[in-house]
Amino acid sequence: MLVSTKWLNEYVNINGINPADLAEKITRSGIEVDSIIDRSHGMTNVVVGYVKECVKHPEADKLNICQVDVGEETTQIICGAPNIAQGQKVIVARPGAVLPGGMKIKKAKLRGEESNGMICSLQELGIEGKLVAKAYAEGIYVLPQDTIPGENALPLLGLDDTVLEFDLTPNRSDALSMLGVAYEVGAILSQGIALPKIDFTESAEKAEDKLKLRVDAPADNPMYVAKVVKNIKVAESPLWLQNYLMAAGVRPHNNVVDITNYVLMEYGQPLHAFDYDRLGTGEIVVRHAEEGEKITTLDDTERTLNSHNLVITNGKEPVAIAGVMGGANSEVHNGTTTVVIESAYFAPASVRQTSKEVGLRSDASTRFEKGVDPNRVQEAAERAAQLMAELAGGEVLSGSVIVDELDKTAERITISPDYINSRLGMKISMDDMLSILERLKIPTEAINGQLVIEAPTRRQDLRIKEDIIEEVARMYGYDEIPKTLPVSESTPGGLTPYQAKRRIVRQFLEGAGLYQAITYSLTSKEQSQAYALETAPVTELLMPMSEERSILRQSLIPHLLDATTYNVARRIDSVALYETGSVFLGEEEDGLPREVEHVAAVLTGKWVDHAWQGETKKVDFFVMKGIVEGMMERLGLLDGLAFEQAAIDGMHPGRTANIFLNGERIGLVGQIHPTEQKKRDLKETYVMELNLERILSVDTDELLYAPVPRFPSISRDIALVVDSGTSAGTLEAIIRKAGGKLLKDVKLFDLYEGNNVEEGKKSLAFSMTYFDPERTLTDEEVVKAHEKVLNALTNDADAQLRG
Incomplete structure (x- = not known):
């Protein structure tokens, strides 16, 4: 989750707080901040320019000579972007500017013509190409006409911002929204939060007269809200909206689609906008797909569905894969005038299974899989309708078309302060616990010495007593938990x-x-x-x-x-x-x-x-x-x-x-x-x-060290002629067995096949060491043991001494 501090500041006051300090506080409270991203990259001297004149370079077909008003002067800049044109407001890096990647802007001559700066694309300002709107993906970025030449371009583009990248654990799906993060930061800083005010004028025409809704799979879709907005004018989104989306890692498209993505990031509630006219039937039916049914999604990929996949249809054919992605056949386009806003609650297991089977994971499916707030489903639709009225000139039809069988009851948890303290090994007062839960906006009452908690539905991770203990511990401060060693009889660790x-x-x-x-x-x-x-x-x-x-x-x-x-x-x-x-x-x-x-x-x-x-x-x-x-x-x-x-x-x-x-x-x-x-x-x-x-697993005898022997050993060498197929290992085993306790070592030191050895035979030579640690051996004892060895080799291996 990417969190723009500039966007976050609209809900909770973080002015004057260093982003690094804020990140440290958030990490210590239980949500790890992976990285702190300065979107400005230290850039300066990047301003708004007005292209007063644009003509072809006489020596280069792909270059243009532009006369650009940068506020204090009009200067000449050579630009090779295919979409540069006279009358545009553009981003200009003046001489002396340093762009991301260490690029230094200097005065230069290109094919004999002077160039005093550079007209920039968003990619050259450090914005990833995948986040740049398609219209500007291959060229320079064109600013709105109401911008002022010479004005600092970084605030206009939202680049005077710091983004915190959260590494969320699976249970903290509430922090997959800006409001969820605002609740968290407000609790950490002991501040209240400002929720969006939803207020707009509805037309006399009713939405239910324009659209019919039926849900045939209530188990997988217990709540569906549809709002209708007509007289929409599809266009580019305002710059502030595009900036917030790019900071959150979302690519801008047009004002209608951008509004649904904005509300997704703001509320954590996925939305989808259908072109009402492309629906064709004035009806939405939610059902399971037919086995093998096909749909082409917004990424222009045809996908084959299984019978348990949930789809949104127009009563005839699928127009979206529920909770995953919309269909290309109902996509909002430049000619769209009437929009149906979908806001729904889809069962997490259903969305996860479908997403995995069709091989498609989206921001929407990620949130549905973890569980969205059932009490924000309708509110998110109202917020989107408000923004479409404000930013797209839409006329919101009265009311909503709703199917609602969703249980929105808050989870009730009763826990005693003593139980919390016993688990944490601390002595936190009830007043402190109540203060913590109040800061987290978790409704709590103290009744007969117990904390009676109504876990808000936005916090899907609060289900049992231990969840409340964790909330108290992390907000009180993990560093405040006393350090103790376990008191018990223990043995030091070691290897088995x-x-x-x-x-x-x-x-x-x-x-x-x-x-x-x-x-x-x-x-x-x-x-x-x-x-x-x-x-x-x-x-x-x-x-x-x-x-x-x-x-x-x-x-x-x-x-x-x-x-x-x-x-x-x-x-x-x-x-x-x-x-x-x-x-x-x-x-x-x-x-x-x-x-x-x-x-x-x-x-x-x-x-x-x-x-x-x-x-x-x-x-x-x-x-x-x-x-x-x-x-x-x-x-x-x-x-x-x-x-x-x-x-x-x-x-x-x-x-x-x-x-x-x-x-x-x-x-x-x-x-x-x-x-x-x-x-x-x-x-x-x-x-x-x-x-x-x-x-x-084999047991071995304990290793015992023997003293250096005081008595000499006696060696005997023998060369044996045996069949070529007889192995040295077989002979060595016979020697060791026959040699008795006086034979201490046997080594093979020679193999010979050739002249003077019969065909099909080979000669193997062994050195044998005889030794007794208690006394000096006599020749007679060695000869006796050696004879036994020779007899055994002759009898058991048909070996002959080589002459």
């Missing part, structure tokens, strides 16, 4: 073991050189189950943003690959990313999907790149495998970790493994299939994904 382990995972991966990524939980149908460790029925959105974001993911890898592709396409050749997040599997008893936390990573490009030392290493399977092993070691889970070659869709058939923890599959690691890499325009890319929830 699960949270602490998750932090270890993130710290390790970042320490290893990976960057954290955060991707969408929503994906496409094609990618929803790609690379999933576990598949289950997918969860689809009822109303997705797009097909690419329609299903909850079951793996983190696809979106990490998308992020990698995005970076590589922007010449970031080496990418290392990880993500911890939820995947969504099947459905729980409560109907929601089961969330399981996973961790995933992707690597591509170079892992080591030390150009100065001439050292370069590309990422490969073992880099990613090493990251997994390092992470599991930090978590104390390395002993139960195992890798097993696997065939997984979308992964390289020879460079992919399943990951097991204590015999249970917890993840995968490997290279993306070359076909998928080519599709994504990636080089060799490696990924891993682990069930983080399962990993972090």
Whole structure:
């Protein structure tokens, strides 16, 4: 909500109050002021000019040489606006003026002709193009003929003004109107407010003789007021009215439409003006649309309606979508002479549903959705009729055509001061509470020590006792609420073991050189189950943003690959990313999907790149495998970790493994299939994904530190010839099992295939370390343990010692 302080001053006296101070007071009372906008932008030396003469520039077809009276002199100005003409009153920036954006106006020569200033458009004065009337959107702005040359143009254009931008919470719909803001500011400043005086002369002709009204959907439209104004002269609005609308963020059109928008912003009650002659039937019927019925709205868009959408019709066809936007077939135009003013109460839920379905949100629908004041519906229509009589020369027909089944009863709330004080922890007197409620113009009586409140219908947010407590607290001052600490037995906060382990995972991966990524939980149908460790029925959105974001993911890898592709396409050749997040599997008893936390990573490009030392290493399977092993070691889970070659869709058939923890599959690691890499325009890319929830839920032994050993260890190396299909992990598991308690470490240090090794065979070399922390081992003990290892390898893996 944009609030012009100049407009606000018409209802409550804020003269002499600095806008910044006013904004601070409003914010402290509960409505946040997002920004303070100085509409003048510090401009000076911008005056009214009268174009006495306008001729074509002899050296430029699109330029005009203008002789402009600026009060103290007549000066020559070159202007290229298409709508410049002799006899106009225009806005002139004199030499020395500084316009918004830092543009400095100086004397200049254009194609050999002197120019002493600039004739301005509204956009050049800092007004947004979307707020400029269409007639002046492509050229300079023409002022009314009664303006005086040399006069300061900024006050004429309402630019000597400051606008406060409110960030309203959904419950404060009352502040979506200037009167609502006036009530609020009046309460803050302890001042009364001046409401508009509605007084006009009606003709002898009755509105009900000119217009018939029927409401066939009273549940969605319990109140409808129509007034008829004839002999209208459609023209530009007075400058003050256009200025107020532009300050409020509304584009001026003509006096009739501008009046309805003015009253909308003033009262918070949406209005609509129909051309009576275009209605054609002299009748208005409010009903639900027929399924598939169409209407072209004022934005020249054809919209298809559903059977529960409420429409205004002429008894035959729709002429407006109720509460949202009028139809083009009944629009007020330059030839309009008779106008029907619509002011109604439409059910908030109905308007919201319709607005969403037709894809159209307007100032009117925003207010109807939040609920308008039922006691202002008729008053707003009367105010519009008054202004049409004053500003458009209209003749208001006697009375109104009304259907009224709306309950306008005020909400009654009874509350005791003690109840308020107990909730706030304060000691506010009843007199102070009564004063606050009086300032807010909330009718209140003190009866038997209780506050009996008739909540005004303009305040739709006042329904229960707690609403009144909030009003008292915010107007008394939140800063006055005493600061206390809770008195109770409490324990200091901290991370749960699960949270602490998750932090270890993130710290390790970042320490290893990976960057954290955060991707969408929503994906496409094609990618929803790609690379999933576990598949289950997918969860689809009822109303997705797009097909690419329609299903909850079951793996983190696809979106990490998308992020990698995005970076590589922007010449970031080496990418290392990880993500911890939820995947969504099947459905729980409560109907929601089961969330399981996973961790995933992707690597591509170079892992080591030390150009100065001439050292370069590309990422490969073992880099990613090493990251997994390092992470599991930090978590104390390395002993139960195992890798097993696997065939997984979308992964390289020879460079992919399943990951097991204590015999249970917890993840995968490997290279993306070359076909998928080519599709994504990636080089060799490696990924891993682990069930983080399962990993972090495993109980681990407390970490114990052992003293530095005082006794030497003994190493033995063996080279084994085995079948090419036998994995090193299988051999290592056999060695560890057979080595007994003396075997402390096993490392693979060589793989050989070639000369002197039989075809279909390979040679793997292991280094084994034997050690006893209590004594020095003898050769006999080591030989005995080593023999057991060799026998186990021969029997269980058909391994042969390489000669």
